[in-house]
Amino acid sequence: MGMEAQARVVLRLSGITKRFGPLVANDAITFDLHEGEVIALLGENGAGKTTLMNILFGHYSADEGAVELFGAPLPPGNPRAALAAGVGMVHQHFTLADNLTVMENITLGTEPLWRLGRGRAAARGRVEDLSRDFGLAVHPDARVGSLTVGERQRVEILKALYRDARILILDEPTAVLTPQEADDLFATLGKAVARGMSVIFISHKLHEVMAISSRVLVLRHGRLVGEVRTAETDRHQLATMMVGAEVAELEVRPHAPGPVLMGLRGVSTPARGNATGLRGVTLELRAGQITGLAGVSGNGQATLAALVGGLEMPETGEMDLAGAPVEGWSPRLAVDAGVARIPEDRHKTGTIADFTLTENAILESYGDARFSRRGWMDWRAAEGFAQDIIATYDVRCPGPATRIRLLSGGNMQKLILGRVLERGPKIILANQPVRGLDIGAVTYVHQRLLRARDEGAAVLLISEDLDEVMALSDVIHVISEGRLSPAFARGDMTPAGLGVWMAGHGFEEAGHAA
Amino acid sequence: MRLEPVADPGLGRSLGYPAAALGATVAFAMALALVAGADPFAVLGLMVKGAAGSKFALLETLNRATPLIFTGLAVAVAFRAKLWNIGAEAQLYAGAIVTVLLGTGALGLPWPLLLPVSALFAAVAGALVLLGPATLKLRFGVDEVVTTLLFNFIMLLFVSYLLEGPMKDPAGMGWPKSEKLIAEARLPRIMEGLRLHWGFLLALIAALGVWVVQTRTTLGYEMRAVGLNPEAARFAGLPVGRILIKTALLSGGLAALAGWSEVAGLKGSLTLDLSPGFGYAGIIVAMLALLNPLGVVVSALFVAGVFVGADSMSRAIGVPTYIADALTAAALLFMVLALLLARVRVRRG
Numbered sequence: 059m060g061m062e063a064q065a066r067v068v069l070r071l072s073g074i075t076k077r078f079g080p081l082v083a084n085d086a087i088t089f090d091l092h093e094g095e096v097i098a099l100l101g102e103n104g105a106g107k108t109t110l111m112n113i114l115f116g117h118y119s120a121d122e123g124a125v126e127l128f129g130a131p132l133p134p135g136n137p138r139a140a141l142a143a144g145v146g147m148v149h150q151h152f153t154l155a156d157n158l159t160v161m162e163n164i165t166l167g168t169e170p171l172w173r174l175g176r177g178r179a180a181a182r183g184r185v186e187d188l189s190r191d192f193g194l195a196v197h198p199d200a201r202v203g204s205l206t207v208g209e210r211q212r213v214e215i216l217k218a219l220y221r222d223a224r225i226l227i228l229d230e231p232t233a234v235l236t237p238q239e240a241d242d243l244f245a246t247l248g249k250a251v252a253r254g255m256s257v258i259f260i261s262h263k264l265h266e267v268m269a270i271s272s273r274v275l276v277l278r279h280g281r282l283v284g285e286v287r288t289a290e291t292d293r294h295q296l297a298t299m300m301v302g303a304e305v306a307e308l309e310v311r312p313h314a315p316g317p318v319l320m321g322l323r324g325v326s327t328p329a330r331g332n333a334t335g336l337r338g339v340t341l342e343l344r345a346g347q348i349t350g351l352a353g354v355s356g357n358g359q360a361t362l363a364a365l366v367g368g369l370e371m372p373e374t375g376e377m378d379l380a381g382a383p384v385e386g387w388s389p390r391l392a393v394d395a396g397v398a399r400i401p402e403d404r405h406k407t408g409t410i411a412d413f414t415l416t417e418n419a420i421l422e423s424y425g426d427a428r429f430s431r432r433g434w435m436d437w438r439a440a441e442g443f444a445q446d447i448i449a450t451y452d453v454r455c456p457g458p459a460t461r462i463r464l465l466s467g468g469n470m471q472k473l474i475l476g477r478v479l480e481r482g483p484k485i486i487l488a489n490q491p492v493r494g495l496d497i498g499a500v501t502y503v504h505q506r507l508l509r510a511r512d513e514g515a516a517v518l519l520i521s522e523d524l525d526e527v528m529a530l531s532d533v534i535h536v537i538s539e540g541r542l543s544p545a546f547a548r549g550d551m552t553p554a555g556l557g558v559w560m561a562g563h564g565f566e567e568a569g570h571a572a
Numbered sequence: 573m574r575l576e577p578v579a580d581p582g583l584g585r586s587l588g589y590p591a592a593a594l595g596a597t598v599a600f601a602m603a604l605a606l607v608a609g610a611d612p613f614a615v616l617g618l619m620v621k622g623a624a625g626s627k628f629a630l631l632e633t634l635n636r637a638t639p640l641i642f643t644g645l646a647v648a649v650a651f652r653a654k655l656w657n658i659g660a661e662a663q664l665y666a667g668a669i670v671t672v673l674l675g676t677g678a679l680g681l682p683w684p685l686l687l688p689v690s691a692l693f694a695a696v697a698g699a700l701v702l703l704g705p706a707t708l709k710l711r712f713g714v715d716e717v718v719t720t721l722l723f724n725f726i727m728l729l730f731v732s733y734l735l736e737g738p739m740k741d742p743a744g745m746g747w748p749k750s751e752k753l754i755a756e757a758r759l760p761r762i763m764e765g766l767r768l769h770w771g772f773l774l775a776l777i778a779a780l781g782v783w784v785v786q787t788r789t790t791l792g793y794e795m796r797a798v799g800l801n802p803e804a805a806r807f808a809g810l811p812v813g814r815i816l817i818k819t820a821l822l823s824g825g826l827a828a829l830a831g832w833s834e835v836a837g838l839k840g841s842l843t844l845d846l847s848p849g850f851g852y853a854g855i856i857v858a859m860l861a862l863l864n865p866l867g868v869v870v871s872a873l874f875v876a877g878v879f880v881g882a883d884s885m886s887r888a889i890g891v892p893t894y895i896a897d898a899l900t901a902a903a904l905l906f907m908v909l910a911l912l913l914a915r916v917r918v919r920r921g
């Protein structure tokens with residue numbers, strides 16, 4: 059490969075294979091990373107990206123194959139070795155101590171047992187230099203717990219730079235950022251690369267991969283199925299490589315909205331623990347319309363979902379169902395009122411892992427007369443219901459008696475879809491409905507939501523993925539610190555425009571206008 | 573060292589490891605016998621003989637298993653819903669007190685009526701004893717492990733007070749014991765001349781009943797759902813609080829039946845040593861049975877056999893009966909380890 063061949067190879071993986079029981083997570087993976095190069099590691103969930111990085115980082119040891127860093131072999135299974143050799147990793151879930159300051163987090167584990175004031179001042183000077191040189195603005199004395207998600211990510215990157223990382227691995231770094239923050243991150247990476255840093259960028263977002271990388275490696279089912287120069291490929295080709303088949307384009311037909319099925323007027327709720335409360339939220343969910351909720355995670359989405367789903371009541375403000383004020387409100391009442399709820403965490407809230415598909419399928423409806431009479435379960439009817447869902451919603455599984463923990467995320471989500479859609483819901487709460495799913499399942503879930511909309515359901519789509527919200531929604535609200543932006547109609551807003559609201563701007567002006 | 577889950581344990585693993593646990597328990601017993609200075613094979617032989625070597629021994633084991641089945645079921649029901657009832661001992665005594673109150677002449681009914689009535693009220697008493705801790709847990713988040721455990725001591729001291737005061741048998745020559753039950757309040761023997769009473773059969777029926785409840789009824793489905801994942805259960809709209817209260821009532825009632833059957837079937841009166849820790853042993857019984865109600869019968873028979881066998885062996889060659897406590901505890905530990913190892917593979921690096 060012409061140009062890269064001239065740059066020094068900083069990382070070489072040769073024939074890396076890792077098995078978990080019968081599953082081959084990584085199958086003979088070989089590639090080089092050169093100095094000053096950004097490679098994107100593209101693949102669906104479960105393709106083996108994270109396993110590969112964990113091997114590189116010493117969290118797992120490979121069954122076969124070797125890792126070479128800067129020309130020297132890396133001893134397997136030793137996280138310190140990779141760190142010492144200059145590999146820094148920014149995980150999807152940050153590894154910071156909330157109760158410590160930015161400085162303390164950055165220097166944690168690098169300082170000698172005893173230390174003089176001068177050392178501390180020097181360390182601080184270095185952090186300030188790094189933060190200026192790479193455009194990573196964050197106050198060194200701020201407590202990490204008080205920082206925004208974007209700022210925390212900067213701390214993670216500073217931490218790696220402070221430790222003289224020459225190779226930076228970023229695992230889905232933009233999942234938690236506003237579009238502007240993502241642009242800032244790309245600018246930072248650009249500066250780092252200009253100084254000879256090498257970057258591995260793990261993602262499944264094609265436009266980012268196209269924007270930042272010079273080479274793309276595609277993983278599928280643990281194997282390296284493609285290696286292309288970014289300049290010589292396009293999004294369509296990458297998607298096809300990643301999935302292994304042609305990807306169907308989502309077709310959104312325009313649809314006229316109907317009456318308001320659920321309304322919130324000036325609803326506020328108190329903050330609970332880590333969950334942001336709502337501040338004067340006004341929202342209308344209309345029949346035959348998908349209302350998208352965009353925003354950086356942790357800005358009140360969870361509370362709004364809890365409110366619609368029956369787990370939370372407004373503290374002040376009004377909530378009504380098709381015009382009738384809601385008095386009592388609970389999950390049971392929400393289900394009975396025709397609210398279909400697709401929860402954010404399908405493993406912890408959506409399903410019971412050790413229950414069978416049948417038992418999970420009737421979780422919301424086991425009390426119906428068709429499944430339960432005078433306290434006795436009709437398991438035959440329940441199994442028939444599960445069979446129907448499995449057939450209608452294409453749930454791939456050995457059978458209804460399988461424990462649901464053995465299913466993939468996509469199949470689990472299809473069962474949940476079936477469970478709630480089979481009740482013919484009026485309102486659908488879809489909270490991160492495709493998080494962690496592979497492209498096939500994503501398309502399926504989106505088509506189902508669109509079909510439900512076309513059939514007259516009011517859909518509230520909550521997602522941190524702005525692309526998803528923009529692709530599906532008829533109207534979009536942005537949520538920030540518990541406040542809701544005005545509604546923007548499809549086509550009225552650009553990612554940059556929504557990003558301004560996601561960053562918390564515009565609410566005051568809108569408040570004054572109202 | 574790392575543990576990796578085995579996707580499909582297979583018959584060899586899922587039977588082999590528990591069998592190995594049983595072997596380890598036997599080896600442990602022999603080692604204990606050696607420490608006590610006795611011939612390990614003689615100790616083992618005497619224990620088996622003492623537990624099942626004769627008709628008398630076998631019936632004794634079945635009698636001893638009866639309260640263990642009830643307390644084992646009580647614990648299994650509660651633990652299945654993740655309600656940590658450590659207080660079966662207190663609930664057992666509550667049942668025993670009511671049995672004595674109703675059975676010493678206060679109710680003049682023929683036995684086909686008196687026995688069901690006393691069983692019912694005993695169960696209600698036990699249920700009420702657990703209702704307190706369950707309510708505290710639901711309303712104020714008080715840890716039921718602590719409250720149910722402490723209730724055991726409260727109840728034991730309360731029984732001690734009753735036996736020294738209001739319930740003391742005037743003809744008891746000063747011993748702290750209650751009056752004897754009238755004949756109509758006693759559980760009959762299953763066969764004339766045999767020491768085994770109807771309580772054992774009722775315990776078997778109770779086990780079957782609990783199994784039916786758990787697998788066939790709506791309540792059983794709800795209890796399992798709440799136990800496996802309360803968050804998902806609440807989200808789906810299950811009335812989690814009400815389900816836990818029902819579970820507590822069922823569990824407390826079952827534990828109280830152990831006290832009822834001991835008083836009405838075996839002892840005939842209430843004393844402070846009515847239960848040599850049946851409530852606590854119920855935890856071991858339930859855990860060994862993996863909380864399966866039918867398994868509870870098997871594990872209760874095993875634990876009862878160990879205790880009865882150890883008593884008999886101890887009388888013969890003087891190795892202390894504490895060996896029985898050590899053995900049942902070891903059996904539980906080995907079994908838990910075996911069940912873990914059956915599901916994972918140990919790997920280096």
